[in-house]
């Protein structure tokens with residue numbers, strides 16, 4: 001990477017976005033920032049603009065932007081000055097900008113997993129046709145991306161899961177869990193929605209779907225193993241039985257840096273060297289699908305295909321918001337999502353417009369159902 005890579009960060013004020021800026025601060029001679037975007041946190045966005053001097057910015061209150069020219073998200077994603085766009089917004093709003101960037105032939109570092117859960121078939125097909133690289137930011141997929149040399153020789157993907165804060169709690173404890181307990185993740189400091197998904201293990205379910213699309217791997221060849229230390233970020237098994245895993249300290253800086261500097265590697269933000277002796281032990285166990293039934297729900301949605309994963313994503317997200325607003329209990333997230341899946345009439349190959357229509361409809365129905373419950 002000789003000349004500076006020109007990058008835009010969608011969601012620069014979030015957990016991934018702020019860590020991406022920490023990575024870029026350490027690699028100032030490698031990057032030029034074209035645009036930064038936020039939702040409502042304009043104070044932090046303006047601080048970032050003052051420090052990183054992007055040309056453009058976006059947020060929901062354009063008039064409050066100081067020090068950069070306002071551009072709508074669509075225009076940021078079609079701006080040919082970009083070499084790469086980091087999509088680090090949360091939820092369904094990641095999909096449209098990602099498609100726009102692909103249409104414009106701009107490479108993507110993808111943190112927003114909802115994009116592939118909602119429209120993985122369409123997104124991956126369009127990216128392939130346009131010759132656009134999609135490099136995953138999620139630590140598990142980033143690990144697999146690093147392990148794979150030739151996907152045709154890979155038998156199985158093995159995705160690791162930390163197990164979240166309720167790994168060794170009883171079902172009764174999980175049923176009584178408060179928002180504060182669900183947000184107290186033992187290993188990762190993330191946005192609220194993904195942290196709740198990690199507590200129910202739905203996050204792992206969404207990652208299975210993401211992995212299926214990113215690596216074109218059948219669902220039956222994607223395994224999940226619980227690994228509480230979060231040192232092995234995921235692994236692949238080759239047809240001859242060899243297993244290659246990617247290891248590292250549990251820090252999102254590493255996969256973020258990998259994704260935005262790919263295919264180059266730099267010392268960057270790494271603070272200390274990896275030491276097996278310091279880690280001493282690595283544990284692995286099977287996931288308990290009775291305590292964490294969301295993983296099975298996601299497998300089933302993925303295998304069903306079509307609009308099933310759109311429904312899964314929308315119903316789960318609405319239920320997570322209701323849990324965060326203390327309208328429902330943690331375990332209800334699963335039963336509500338399951339109920340919405342049972343009621344949904346699958347559309348086999350939805351278009352992008354249909355995907356957004358289904359997403360909207362499921363969200364309305366989920367909110368109505370939650371109202372009836374509470």
Ligand SMILES: NC(=O)c1ccc[n+]([C@@H]2O[C@H](COP(=O)([O-])OP(=O)(O)OC[C@H]3O[C@@H](n4cnc5c(N)ncnc54)[C@H](OP(=O)(O)O)[C@@H]3O)[C@@H](O)[C@H]2O)c1
Nearest residue numbers: 011013014015016038039040041089090111112113190191
């Ligand atoms: N955090 C992690 O460690 C991690 C790991 C792997 C994958 N991911 C995935 O990465 C994505 C981001 O996660 P996160 O934890 O960084 O989320 P987060 O902390 O909630 O940040 C979300 C970002 O999106 C922006 N945003 C929200 N609503 C918006 C809207 N309507 N229009 C424009 N921007 C909007 C937010 O702006 P405001 O600050 O203004 O609200 C913020 O910058 C998610 O899809 C998540 O699943 C995260």
